[in-house]
Amino acid sequence: MDVLERSHLKVIQAVAREGSLTAAGLRLNLTQPALSHAIRKIENQLGVKVWRREGRSLVLTQAGEWLLSLANRMLPQFELAEKRLEQFGNGERGTLRIGMECHPCYQWLLKVVSPYLERWPKVDVDVRQKFQFGGIGALFSNEIDLVVTPDPLYKPGLKFTPVFDYELVLVVGPQHPLRGEKFISPEQLAGETLITYPVPSERLDIYTQFLQPAGISPRQQKQIETTDIMLVMVAHGRGVTALPGWLVEEYAQRFELSPVKLGKKGIAKQIFLGCRDTDDDIFYLQDFIRFAASHH
Structure with missing residues (x-):
């Protein structure tokens, strides 16, 4: 078996990411025949089958999966080394x-x-x-x-x-019944629609530090990617959300929003x-x- 080369890893990664020889060839600046030749050459040099054909698709063998994992770890290291040297x-x-x-x-x-x-x-x-x-x-x-x-x-x-440092606060709209409260308890969110970013609940402090310790879940959860849309929804009474206090202050003039402390002590972050x-x-x-x- 010859030495494993960086170019081998690039080909394996490109074929796996792109899903077809044509797309992988475009990424690598190779024609499809040239890429097919490179694939045969890799397997001959390494002395192991890297792909098997299923219909028109190339599927990685067990050895190919291992090499793909190696490529995903090593290629960023090569790129970083080259960038560092350039710097x-x-x-x-x-x-x-x-x-x-x-x-x-x-x-x-x-x-x-x-x-x-x-x-x-x-x-x-x-x-x-x-x-x-x-x-x-x-x-x-x-x-x-x-x-x-x-x-x-x-x-x-x-x-x-x-x-x-910042404090995580509940954000409510102008007509919300919790507006003006000094602080709220977890039970007061049991009937609410909670608007959050699209991340798992175990990574959201409103759940891990406020709702879950009390055994409370909101009536409904809506996930929205952008802060502006979240706050527009809150301002129009479509739900409540939890955000850093400093961010609520910045948006307060654009939207009629009010922050409410989460619990007597609040949530410091x-x-x-x-x-x-x-x-x-x-x-x-x-x-x-x-x-x-x-x-x-």
Whole structure:
């Protein structure tokens, strides 16, 4: 068996992702005959069947599935290494890839990114929300450089810096009967329609820190992706939602909304920026963390 090459992994990943030789060939800038030849060459070089044909489709064998898993882990590492070398050669030129595990934090991030780009004219910013294995997994696999999260998961090799505190509040519309209450109990949400972002309930503080400990569920849950539409729905009496207090203040003039404390003590939260320990020497990344902590 010959040596496994990076090009082999690229072909395996492209065919698996695209689902057809034609689409995979376009991604790899290869004609379909050239890609078919590359596939035969890979199997001959490695001495193992990587694909089997089912009708017109190519399906990965057990060995192929293992190689695809390897490709998904290793190819981002190669890309990162090449980008890092390019940055060293160009004098801190690169892309800061930020992963978001906090839907409402986009408004805050916009305020930070704009002046940050002024400070670092050779650095671009890319923001990602969807990851194969969550934000922490994306850090470990080098899909992203920073994760914005309200729920840090402390693991060896990662560090988290708190950048600001906030209170999670219930948001109600102008005609809602809970408007004006000093605080509410979980039981008062049993008959409500709760509007949330499209994430599992185990990742929503309104459930984990307020409703579930009391054994309460809302009458109905609606999932909406964008903050603006969520708040329009709340303002028109279609339900209630839970958001950071600072965000409600920003939207209060656009929509007639009122925040209500969740329980007598409220729900206090923090936003953290997480990064890899090994990235301490990337100056523009560390500066973003310091800059973000001073702008909220």
